[in-house]
Amino acid sequence: MNFEIPPGLTDLLQEFTVAVLRTRPSNLEAFAADYFNNLNEKKNGPLKLSGALRFQENDTVNIIEPSDGHGSSNEDDDDDSFVGPPSSYRDRRKSVSAERYDPEADDEGDYTKVVNPKSDEQRRRLNDAIKHILLFRSLDHEQMQEVLDAMFEKIVDPGEEIIAQGDDGDNFYLIDDGKYDIYVNIDGKRKLVGNYNNEGFFGELALMYNMPRAATIIAASRGTIWGLDRQTFRRIVLKTAFNKRKKYEKLIEGVPMLSSLDMYERMNVCDALSSQTFRDGQQIIAQGDKADCMYFVEEGNARVAMVNKADPTATVEKEISRVGPGGYFGELALVTNKPRAASVYSVGVTKLAVLDVHAFERLMGPCMDIMKRNIGHYESQLLHIFGDKANISDLR
Structure with missing residues (x-):
């Protein structure tokens, strides 16, 4: 069964993530069901899921991590349920502990900025690539420079594994050049489900959702990627999104026209x-x-x-x-x-x-x-x- 990662998935999941961080629900599953059902009823009528959000008769939803919309399909007609990583990956060292991040309680007093030196040309390429990513659009100039400072270059060879399904998230990755294949473990077997070709990004969902990697990414050619460490990503990107929503919530409360929007719709407007x-x-x-x-x-x-x-x-x-x-x-x-x-x-x-x-x-x-x-x-x-x-x- 072939599928493509649909355009708009990244935006949808990012909006939901900030909603979770803002409201901090005690029952995440109930909050998610209410959030997406409400959103769907407002826009699409009966529930329909496709692409990276897959469902079976038992309504189990699976999320594939790469989400920039550039992946291409390459999956056969097998069971769509995801299983744990194969035995060869069970002994792989987990990158970091999956601690919960609370942007409201975050104290930047003990935060040390990360600086990886770059040439002017490297900064220009990075800036051109990152400015179109929704996650980074709300950053001010100083924050964007801090992100560029922290990113580190990694040269990869064909066959090199960059992230592995089941591992904790350590870095966010931005593709500079090269080709990369996306694999997920389906029915105990690794299946190729998509690829990136000289553009795209991946790894953000494990950092945003505090969840294990949902896919394995392997270099299909020699290439260059840029990484952003977990701490910088969370302290700058997630906290900025959280603070941005708080600021715009006050603005929206004073706009009578927007009073017809429900809570979730107003939060989505804030994020946009x-x-x-x-x-x-x-x-x-x-x-x-x-x-x-x-x-x-x-x-x-x-x-x-x-x-x-x-x-x-x-x-x-x-x-x-x-x-x-x-x-x-x-x-x-x-x-x-x-x-x-x-x-x-x-x-x-x-x-x-x-x-x-x-x-x-x-x-x-x-x-x-x-x-x-x-x-x-x-x-x-x-x-x-x-x-x-x-x-x-x-x-x-």
């Missing part, structure tokens, strides 16, 4: 947000541009202005409104699938939380009716300012 800061007078949105995100105001104010294109004599922008802390803008073009209807500028220094279009489409469905109703409010504003010459067709 990223911060941007704009200086006084800086343009945030340009009228006529294609929409790629919406914004929530954390600090400062934003000025909304518009040139009335329905009036051929109009060349000067007129201010439509101002948006302060707790307010939002930019959702209109995402709802209508039209270009930006107005421009937006920063008034003073303005800090915004940004929700990109993909997260918007995935998370904001429950708020869509409210946003569509807001179109009538925007139309009233334009009619008040421009009168009969207002071009309200741009809003629908």
